Amino acid sequence: MSGMECERLRELDAELALGVLPARERAEAVAHLDRCPECRERVGRLTAVGDGLLALLPRAEPPVGFESRVVTALGAAPVPKRRRRYRLRLAAAGAAAAVACGFGGWTVATVVEGAPAATSQHTDGGLREAALVSAGHEVGRIYAHTGDGGWVYMSVDLGSHARGPVRCLLVHADGSTTPAGSFPLHDGYGYWGAPAGTDTAAVTGARLTAPDGTVLATAHFSE
Amino acid sequence: MPGMWRIGLSLGRMSDEALLSGLATGDPELVVAFVRRFQRNVFGVALAVLGDTQLAEDVAQQTFERAWRHAQVYDPRRGSVRGWLTAIAHNLAIDTARARRARPVDPEDLDAMLGVVTETPERRALADDDAERVRRAVAQLPEEQARALVMAGIYGMTAREVADSEHVPLGTAKTRIRTGTLKVRTLLESEEKR
Numbered sequence A: 001m002s003g004m005e006c007e008r009l010r011e012l013d014a015e016l017a018l019g020v021l022p023a024r025e026r027a028e029a030v031a032h033l034d035r036c037p038e039c040r041e042r043v044g045r046l047t048a049v050g051d052g053l054l055a056l057l058p059r060a061e062p063p064v065g066f067e068s069r070v071v072t073a074l075g076a077a078p079v080p081k082r083r084r085r086y087r088l089r090l091a092a093a094g095a096a097a098a099v100a101c102g103f104g105g106w107t108v109a110t111v112v113e114g115a116p117a118a119t120s121q122h123t124d125g126g127l128r129e130a131a132l133v134s135a136g137h138e139v140g141r142i143y144a145h146t147g148d149g150g151w152v153y154m155s156v157d158l159g160s161h162a163r164g165p166v167r168c169l170l171v172h173a174d175g176s177t178t179p180a181g182s183f184p185l186h187d188g189y190g191y192w193g194a195p196a197g198t199d200t201a202a203v204t205g206a207r208l209t210a211p212d213g214t215v216l217a218t219a220h221f222s223e
Numbered sequence B: 001m002p003g004m005w006r007i008g009l010s011l012g013r014m015s016d017e018a019l020l021s022g023l024a025t026g027d028p029e030l031v032v033a034f035v036r037r038f039q040r041n042v043f044g045v046a047l048a049v050l051g052d053t054q055l056a057e058d059v060a061q062q063t064f065e066r067a068w069r070h071a072q073v074y075d076p077r078r079g080s081v082r083g084w085l086t087a088i089a090h091n092l093a094i095d096t097a098r099a100r101r102a103r104p105v106d107p108e109d110l111d112a113m114l115g116v117v118t119e120t121p122e123r124r125a126l127a128d129d130d131a132e133r134v135r136r137a138v139a140q141l142p143e144e145q146a147r148a149l150v151m152a153g154i155y156g157m158t159a160r161e162v163a164d165s166e167h168v169p170l171g172t173a174k175t176r177i178r179t180g181t182l183k184v185r186t187l188l189e190s191e192e193k194r
Ligand SMILES: [Zn+2]
Pocket: A001, A002, A005, A006, A009, A032, A036, A038, A039, A040
């Protein structure tokens, strides 16, 4: 694509890349980027300037107590002594797609949040998750990170009678399994993460077993 | 699997991406490790834009909340976790600044910020990471372009606001922002090729 539209976008590319284009012009510009790979590539390269500027900002120590205030706000503390309700927040699909929109640079990506017709080409990578189920009840979640060499994380609440250590097996489509490792339970509750030791993109599920081999919970990743 | 017995033992060695994935589990130990690793970065960005400790703390907290909600959709192919958090903090800080202040930015703050992003002390001049390349590139710009770039890129000022603040026509402000951005990009790319 070239001509008038590209000419016009060229005038706005730096302001777009720095995230300071007023809303109406920004919507126009983003609509053009959706159609025009050349302009998209150029704006993508310009976003490195804005990102680079922000990387120069000095770090600063937040006020005392900041850390615990954040942890409390995220609902992660304090840790109750007795049974805890299994807790997880999931992003609304719409908001998630907005952040994952397709072209380069965080500045443009975040600017495009809320703009119409944002493409989402990169929703495949990153994190997979599934419920860990025992006797028909969700007892935890397992996450498989497909980037970075492949990691798995999980947290489970198997009830105070449950005894660890819990062994985690990753299950492949053909039914074969790869041991990922094991972790202890505290009052029936445990969380753990480790390198998966296998291609997590090819893993179809997971199985948690007790020391005697009893299956404690299973998970299936949806496609 | 020795050494992997408990996640606590390996938190410090976990990559930024791995730690972000762990954040989604909502477990206290992972959340604390994540916040501890990035809080100075996030708070620093918010404080630079807002110049107010209380507002900056609010923005920094919102940044972590947003990161938590969106941890599932972070895509490592598009940039670092640190860059992603920085962008979130920056956006929130600019929104907050816009809601709070009539004048976009204090001239003294702007001068101080120009100093921060262009100073090249001896030890830094030797460093050759991305940040120092940007610093050297901005330092080479004519002053009015460096000012326009900082106003837009750090304080989130539109071309119209830059024009008003610098008492120049809108077209001049737009040209300064664009020329400054393109020059920095060109300097960066020529240094990358060497
Ligand atoms: Zn174009």
